[in-house]
Amino acid sequence: MTDQTPDPETKRPTSLGIYDRPGRSGVTGIEIAATILSLIWLVVAVAFLVLPEQTQAGGLVVMLLAVFMPVAMIWVAALAMRASRIMREESARLQTAIDAIRQAYVTQQQRASSSYEPAVSKKLDEIATTAKTTQNALATxxxxxGDPAPVTQKLTPDGQTTLELGTPADxxxxxxxxxxxxxxxxxxxxxxxxxxxxxxxxxxxxxxxxxxxxxxxxxxxxxxxxxxxxxxxxxxxxxxxxxxxxxxxxxxxxxxxxxxxxxxxxxxxxxxxxxxxxxxxxxxxxxxxxxxxxxxxxxxxxxxxxxxxxxxxxxxxxxxxxxxxxxxxx
Structure with a gap:
């Protein structure tokens, strides 16, 4: 009894390359990590920098820079990582599309060669026949x-034909x-x-x-x-x-x-x-x-x-x- 288990490859959806629907652009792990780090930093900043004694020790500008600069850096890094991930996905889709186009081109060429082969063969046979006929005529x-002087015919005044040797064919x-x-x-x-x-x-x-x-x-x-x-x-x-x-x-x-x-x-x-x-x-x-x-x-x-x-x-x-x-x- 033959195995009826379906091929796992057939269950895999076919990739459409650049025409495939892009993945969801919702919240990913990168954004979640950036949000957690931002909250942690804000809590630390509030705990250590916004206290009365710390505020009196430093100016307002220094405090704002110390609070928001790390948050900005965190989100810059998060956006860069997100862009990198999107580029990798687009590159994979483009490569899939190129492979599909190459495969379609090869298939089309094979079909074209198989369909036009009889017509090409017929045309080549016609050319060969023409060349052979011309060559045979020239060879004749x-x-x-190269033959001896040809025997020619001439008409006498009464309409009879006579033979004469040596008259040129032209x-x-x-x-x-x-x-x-x-x-x-x-x-x-x-x-x-x-x-x-x-x-x-x-x-x-x-x-x-x-x-x-x-x-x-x-x-x-x-x-x-x-x-x-x-x-x-x-x-x-x-x-x-x-x-x-x-x-x-x-x-x-x-x-x-x-x-x-x-x-x-x-x-x-x-x-x-x-x-x-x-x-x-x-x-x-x-x-x-x-x-x-x-x-x-x-x-x-x-x-x-x-x-x-x-x-x-x-x-x-x-x-x-x-x-x-x-x-x-x-």
Whole structure:
């Protein structure tokens, strides 16, 4: 038979800390002791100081001081002890409140972590899937470049197809549409972004665009190792005419508006990585060269709206950040 004796801890009332009702502030032992001592002293004073012979021997002022000064000292000491006791009680209540808050915080964090864990895991799976899909597309492009000269098809005047060896792939596909090019520079948003992946696959079939996309992916991956993500940046957007000046060869302060990244922490982390990591530094310079080549060919055919849209892509934001750190706009 199990013991049915209740746990003594359950009978103890729960302390509410600073919200607990304070103890009664009535007469305590300190006040009682002070009162008794005061009465004793007054009796002694009356017995020895107020007698006629003692009154004649001393003045009235000395008598009053001798009677009431000790009483005052007794009550000063009593009040000090009472204040000390109240401070100890308040300190105990405050400590109880702090312990309760700490316990509630820990409990809340545990519940939050357990409730949000599935959502976080799902988001991480989506990011991993997106990265894997992009990597596979880039790997497919790289492997195709290593194959022998491709077999191409051309139409004869009567509508029949003919095969020809050695025709570049970009000549077969024709020029990449501007909207597809801009969409590819921004990379897919999520694992379900089918338009983004379609644009990326089409861009990877263009040799020059694929080189820029690969260089952009390399620097974005290296920047993410420092906790720097292009979606977190809010750069000052440059006007289209500034992009045109840069494409036409202008450098320095005249195109300083392109370095619109103002986040000091991102700039400091990137500059430190540039100085310490030669691999990162080489990847940055390679990316900047590819971006320079791209903007030279893209600007003459692009409208102002297309230049603005290109400047808002993740690739362009990486160029703004890295170009400013590398001193392109100094």
């Amino acid at each position: 492009f790289s492997s195709n470049r 000549e077969i596909a024709g020029p990449l549409p501007t909207d597809i090019f801009i969409r590819a520079l921004n990379f897919p948003e999520t694992a379900e972004d089918t338009e983004g992946f379609d644009a990326l696959r089409r861009a990877l079939k263009d040799r020059k665009t694929a080189q820029l996309v690969q260089a952009s992916e390399d620097v974005l991956t290296l920047l993410s190792q420092e906790g720097i993500y292009m979606d977190d940046l809010r750069p000052d957007m440059a006007r289209p005419e500034v992009w045109r000046q840069f494409a036409q060869g202008t450098r320095g302060r005249a195109v300083a508006a392109l370095g619109g990244i103002r986040d000091r922490s991102c700039l400091a982390l990137t500059a430190a990585r540039m100085k310490q990591d030669p691999i990162f530094r080489d990847a940055v310079h390679h990316f900047l060269r590819r971006f320079d080549n791209m903007i030279v060919t893209f600007e003459p055919e692009a409208s102002d709206a297309e230049l603005t849209a290109m400047g808002d892509t993740r690739t362009a934001r990486a160029f703004m950040l890295l170009g400013r750190v590398a001193g392109t706009f100094d």
